[in-house]
Amino acid sequence: MNVPIARTSLLESEIQSVMEPLRSGWLVQGPKVREFEEKWSNFTGAKHSIAVTSCTTGLHLSLAALGVQPGNEVIVPAFTWISTANVVEHLGANVVFCDIDLDTFNIDINKLASLVTSKTKAILPVHLFGMAADVAPINAFAQAHKLWVVEDAACGFGSRYHGQHVGTLGHAGAFSFHPRKAITTGEGGMITTQDDDLAAKLRRLRDHGAAMSDLQRHLGARPYLLADHPEAGYNQRMTDLQAALGSAQMDRATSIVQERKRLANRYDEAFEKLSWLRTPVHLNGFEHGYQSYPCMFQPKSIAQIDIARINEKRNSWMDQLQQAGISTRPATHAVHMLTFYQEKYKLKPEDFPNAYRANDCSISLPLFHGMTVAEQDYVIERVVESAI
Numbered sequence: 252m253n254v255p256i257a258r259t260s261l262l263e264s265e266i267q268s269v270m271e272p273l274r275s276g277w278l279v280q281g282p283k284v285r286e287f288e289e290k291w292s293n294f295t296g297a298k299h300s301i302a303v304t305s306c307t308t309g310l311h312l313s314l315a316a317l318g319v320q321p322g323n324e325v326i327v328p329a330f331t332w333i334s335t336a337n338v339v340e341h342l343g344a345n346v347v348f349c350d351i352d353l354d355t356f357n358i359d360i361n362k363l364a365s366l367v368t369s370k371t372k373a374i375l376p377v378h379l380f381g382m383a384a385d386v387a388p389i390n391a392f393a394q395a396h397k398l399w400v401v402e403d404a405a406c407g408f409g410s411r412y413h414g415q416h417v418g419t420l421g422h423a424g425a426f427s428f429h430p431r432k433a434i435t436t437g438e439g440g441m442i443t444t445q446d447d448d449l450a451a452k453l454r455r456l457r458d459h460g461a462a463m464s465d466l467q468r469h470l471g472a473r474p475y476l477l478a479d480h481p482e483a484g485y486n487q488r489m490t491d492l493q494a495a496l497g498s499a500q501m502d503r504a505t506s507i508v509q510e511r512k513r514l515a516n517r518y519d520e521a522f523e524k525l526s527w528l529r530t531p532v533h534l535n536g537f538e539h540g541y542q543s544y545p546c547m548f549q550p551k552s553i554a555q556i557d558i559a560r561i562n563e564k565r566n567s568w569m570d571q572l573q574q575a576g577i578s579t580r581p582a583t584h585a586v587h588m589l590t591f592y593q594e595k596y597k598l599k600p601e602d603f604p605n606a607y608r609a610n611d612c613s614i615s616l617p618l619f620h621g622m623t624v625a626e627q628d629y630v631i632e633r634v635v636e637s638a639i
């Protein structure tokens with residue numbers, strides 16, 4: 252049997268939904284985008300949802316709208332997808348990495364105080380793999396130091412923090428609709444914010460800085476009226492084909508989240524007795540959305556000098572699973588160990604020891620809605636029977 256790490260699972264009606272904008276002829280930034288945004292706001296409780304081309308462009312746009320510029324510093328967790336850091340570089344600002352808490356894979360709030368300087372402008376907490384970052388102390392810290400908080404909620408669909416959906420907790424948040432994420436539009440992203448002025452600015456910036464939306468202009472009476480462009484914006488508009496696909500999936504948003512949770516809980520129970528595998532933690536007030544199922548491979552406690560050896564063992568275990576047809580991946584990468592950041596900021600792996608451990612010793616197991624019982628049973632059986 253072959254079990255992929257993730258598999259896109261669309262209903263026939265969702266596939267068909269793409270035909271509607273094709274037939275109507277309204278292909279971009281039209282009624283389907285508006286509809287998808289409304290459903291997203293309803294599901295997350297966000298006051299404003301602004302569809303864009305990806306989570307990465309959404310993060311970039313949010314930082315740009317908040318005025319991040321050359322000379323500024325932005326605090327970013329060292330263990331995350333590289334684009335969380337890249338968007339800071341794109342604006343000419345500098346990344347300041349923060350180590351993570353290994354229990355949650357999220358930013359270690361106890362490290363923030365040692366990283367803040369007079370140049371710090373924002374914190375970019377990530378809700379990694381669907382586990383919310385501990386936002387309340389981050390917000391309190393940000394308020395005390397007059398910093399913006401932009402949430403990387405790429406994996407945050409269905410993730411709640413004390414009942415509140417992620418993406419609604421900071422000044423802005425950005426979600427991803429890449430096929431590895433629970434809701435997919437191929438490529439695509441959604442910015443959420445509770446702030447009216449910021450939302451208006453984000454809507455302008457995604458559409459070349461236009462003061463009037465395409466929809467308003469199209470429906471307006473005066474054909475000679477062109478929009479003014481008070482700022483030099485970007486083109487980060489979502490197509491209506493993508494929005495139709497996203498909007499159709501939102502009709503079963505709750506059941507998608509429930510199914511992913513059910514699969515994760517089955518893994519939790521099956522692996523409870525494996526001393527060498529640490530499965531995702533359960534914390535009061537944190538509702539995991541399970542974008543993926545990230546574990547730590549720890550046949551013994553991971554002292555720094557043992558990381559290389561444990562990494563070798565993990566890799567040979569991943570090879571074993573691959574030979575059995577089961578795809579696994581390291582949960583993600585430690586960005587400070589990637590060439591660009593390592594060279595620009597002269598960083599060593601051990602500068603962020605927990606990100607280093609997670610980089611070398613983590614493993615994500617297959618988890619996706621649409622996974623069959625037979626597929627999951629097969630993964631469970633092979634993992635439990637592994638010779639470690």
Ligand SMILES: *Cc1c(COP(=O)(O)O)cnc(C)c1O
Nearest residue numbers: 305306307332334405427428429
């Ligand atoms: C997937 C992901 C991104 C990038 O999302 P795109 O929509 O592909 O740009 C950013 N951050 C994290 C944590 C992610 O998992």
